[in-house]
Amino acid sequence: MTTIQNWHDESMEVARSSGGVLAAVNPWHNVIRTGVRPWPAPELIQKIYQSRQVRAFSGDEHRLATATLGFYSDLQSIHSEDAITWSVFGPVIYATATVRETFVRDLLNVIGVPAVATNAHIWLWRRLPHPDTLVPGGPEIDFGVQTDDVFLLGEAKWRSSVGVAQGVNRDKDQVTLRREFCEKYGPRLLPMVKHFVVLGVSWKGGITTRAQSESAGVCLYARDCPWRALADISSHPCQDELRRYLDWKIRNSQSE
Numbered sequence: 001m002t003t004i005q006n007w008h009d010e011s012m013e014v015a016r017s018s019g020g021v022l023a024a025v026n027p028w029h030n031v032i033r034t035g036v037r038p039w040p041a042p043e044l045i046q047k048i049y050q051s052r053q054v055r056a057f058s059g060d061e062h063r064l065a066t067a068t069l070g071f072y073s074d075l076q077s078i079h080s081e082d083a084i085t086w087s088v089f090g091p092v093i094y095a096t097a098t099v100r101e102t103f104v105r106d107l108l109n110v111i112g113v114p115a116v117a118t119n120a121h122i123w124l125w126r127r128l129p130h131p132d133t134l135v136p137g138g139p140e141i142d143f144g145v146q147t148d149d150v151f152l153l154g155e156a157k158w159r160s161s162v163g164v165a166q167g168v169n170r171d172k173d174q175v176t177l178r179r180e181f182c183e184k185y186g187p188r189l190l191p192m193v194k195h196f197v198v199l200g201v202s203w204k205g206g207i208t209t210r211a212q213s214e215s216a217g218v219c220l221y222a223r224d225c226p227w228r229a230l231a232d233i234s235s236h237p238c239q240d241e242l243r244r245y246l247d248w249k250i251r252n253s254q255s256e
Helices: 052-056 059-065 081-093 097-111 174-189 227-231 239-253
Strands: 002-005 011-016 022-024 121-127 140-146 150-156 195-202 211-215 218-226
Touching: 011 059, 081 097, 081 121, 081 140, 081 150, 081 227, 081 239, 097 121, 097 218, 097 227, 150 174, 174 195, 174 218, 195 227, 218 227, 227 239
Parallel strands: 150 195, 195 218
Antiparallel strands: 002 011, 011 022, 121 140, 140 150, 211 218
């Protein structure tokens, strides 16, 4: 059995894939839960599905990887984008409205979007109508932020790059689809919103190019930042823990 120290400096059981990637034996040990009730939250339960990546584990490692759930879920991987997305935004979702509004205000300031954070709402892993066809089951949005005058669509990555070959003709990437949804349908669906934002977040940043345009008083922003910039927002309800978690995730991602 392999153990590592978690971000609380407590022993944690892990499995190791054939490629050296670590996975938590218990998926709930791979995410921050501070301040979240009920637990596990429904947003996380929807992410506990069986993964084909179980084939990366063999022998005793396979037994460990499937010991808790009876199957392997991608949420168990130290490389999981969903785990870091939840650990940043999940505690904010379940915080008070005042905490959430303050965090969103600070987030908008970090990414350079001059908008208001009143009535801030954050959501995870919801799907939009497809921007090419308007059929249901379009792109899954990793995280979204909505206020009285902001509609932000977030694309979250850890080590991977932005997905390509998207759209009906397979000629777009993930960021393009999100931008086109805002351009085509944002003002019609959300007439009170004046600031539409597509934000890319990743380990080191650089998955999207910063840009800005304006038409008929409505602004569209493309923004990019590393996870560290979000962990450094002092109004996060568990900032100290989030910083330790991010350091832990980076350290164990590098130790393959």
